[in-house]
Amino acid sequence: xxxxxxxxxxxxxxxxxxxxxxxxxxxxxxxxxxxxxxxxxxxxxxxxxxxxxxxxxxxxxxxxxxxxxxxxxxxxxxxxxxxxxxxxxxxxxxxxxxxxxxxxxxxxxxxxxxxxxxxxxxxxxxxxxxxxxxxxxx
Numbered sequence: 001x002x003x004x005x006x007x008x009x010x011x012x013x014x015x016x017x018x019x020x021x022x023x024x025x026x027x028x029x030x031x032x033x034x035x036x037x038x039x040x041x042x043x044x045x046x047x048x049x050x051x052x053x054x055x056x057x058x059x060x061x062x063x064x065x066x067x068x069x070x071x072x073x074x075x076x077x078x079x080x081x082x083x084x085x086x087x088x089x090x091x092x093x094x095x096x097x098x099x100x101x102x103x104x105x106x107x108x109x110x111x112x113x114x115x116x117x118x119x120x121x122x123x124x125x126x127x128x129x130x131x132x133x134x135x136x137x138x
Contacts, residue, residue: 009035012042014136033129036102040125041136043096044070070096072138076119086111089138093123102127 008029011020020028030038046054048069071092075085094106105126112120114137122135 007031007035009038011038014041014045033127033132036125036127036129037132037134039100039102040097040134043068043100044072044093044121044136044138046070047073048096070138072096072119072121076138089119089121093121097125102129104128108133 008031011028011030011034012018013020022028046069048054048067048071050069054068072089075088075092078085078088080088089111090109093109097103098106103125106123107126108122108124110122114120119138120135121138122133124131124133
C-alpha cells in the first residue's frame with residue numbers, strides 16, 4: 001500500500017485543454033485526494049497504446065505487461081453488442097488505474113451514453129486518502 005506522502009502532480013484543466021496555472025503563471029500542483037483525482041482522470045483520458053512514452057518498460061518489474069492509459073474509447077466505438085460493450089468499458093475503467101499504488105479499489109462504475117459520440121462515466125474510487133466519486137467523459 002502506498003503511503004500518504006507529499007507527492008505532487010500537475011493540475012490539468014480538462015475543459016480548457018491545458019495545465020491550470022496560478023496568478024503568477026506557474027503550473028498548479030495537487031497533493032492528496034486532489035492528486036489522486038488528477039491521476040485517475042489523466043489515465044482515463046489517455047488512449048492506451050497511442051503514445052510511446054507510456055509504453056511499459058521491460059526493465060522495470062512493476063511495469064511489465066502494463067501500458068498506461070485506457071481502452072474505453074476503443075471499446076466505445078467498437079462493433080460489440082451494447083451489453084458486451086458496457087461490460088468491457090467497465091473493465092477498462094478499472095484496469096486503467098488499479099495498478100496505481102494510491103488506489104485500493106474502483107467500484108460502482110456507471111456508464112451513460114451522451115449523444116452519439118460520448119459516454120459519461122462515474123466511478124467510486126477508494127484510495128489512501130479516502131473515497132471519491134469521479135465523473136468523466138469518454
